[in-house]
Amino acid sequence: MTRDDSIQTAGRTAGETATASAAAPRRTVLLLLTALSVLPVNIYLPALPKIAATFQADFALVNLSIAGYAVINALTEIIAGAMSDRYGRRPVALIAVSIFIVASIGCALAPNIGIFLFFRVMQASIAACFCVALVVIKETAGERQAANRIGYAAMGWAIAPMLGPTFGGVLDEMFGWRAIFVTLALLGAAILAISMRELKETSGHATRPRGNYFASYGQLLSSARFWAYAACMACSTGTLYIFLGGASLAVGTSLGGSSAKLGFFMGMVPAGFIFGSYLAARFARKSLSRTLVIARLSTCMGLLLGLVLSISGVTHVLAFFGPCVFIGIGNGLTFPAANLGVMSVRAHLAGTAAGLAAAMSIAGGALIASIAGLFLEKAGAVPTLFLMLLISASLALSAALFAAFIDRRSANSIADGEPAESW
Known part of the structure; x- marks a missing residue:
């Protein structure tokens, strides 16, 4: 891999800083944009059977609204990030919310399953926010x-999908499934109005990239520092996906087949994420890579404890979910540091980096979970599940250590008076 021209975490020019400070939006609008970007993912899931009944469609066909949304979501992250670097943050966010509003109305008024699926996929435009x-x-x-603010934004990003299914289920019970999408459209309209007033442009015309998009992606993908932070995010996401896919298989029978109990205990991990994000927001004083190492070490230690307990024959439900809470805590700490890390590789490509890393995180996490799923065929295989979780978490720790090595090498180069370079 080639060396980057500089390690751009050192800061921005005085002019850029002044411009950014003058254009700083209120924290609320950023929290709302972040929460809205994930709320549509699962808010409508409790209503899937009724949607299928309304359109007299096969349930598997309706389920395409999940897979299709996920694919377009990842593509939107990649494209929107690069567009925000080139055309500005504000117009991309406003256009994304506007498309989301139209798509939500389209879902609410859809006369057949084809039109519903089309508008449902369009809703993924909100991922740009x-x-x-x-x-x-x-x-x-x-x-x-920034680490402090992203930590608080991550709390909203975690809370929205936690409350989404419950909120959607209530709307479905009281008013029917179409009310879910009407509500999303109204929320989108309210956030659009707030964004038009509060969200100012933060990227300067002079710093916007020129040339084709592929060259921008190439600059990032040629950086070992970008790969280190992105790989840490992907493996951390993979650890979460393995847990989500394997928890019910591993301990479902020990809970008597109760979905309510399983849902309660699985909610401990998102709660851990919120706590980890809170810690990141309150104690964002260490270097990015050092924070990553601490985050990934905490997850590995928790999962190692779980593996030891399971091998020792301890079968209490808390002996499984207690150690798994560290998945959430570690990911909550990882989220702000890793995202700042990838955005700092090339300051003028921050949007491209954020979008590309997010897509890589989703795709990489899904790949890791799919591979781990091949080893999780037997119900009750708790030690095997913990082993898969620990392997994925260890990969994330390795990436964090590599990021720390690169950052220290760059810092030493600067201290020695050499040209600031990063891999």
């Missing part, structure tokens, strides 16, 4: 303050 919010935070704050 995720990377835009992260980049705006970075451009309107110093590194430590």
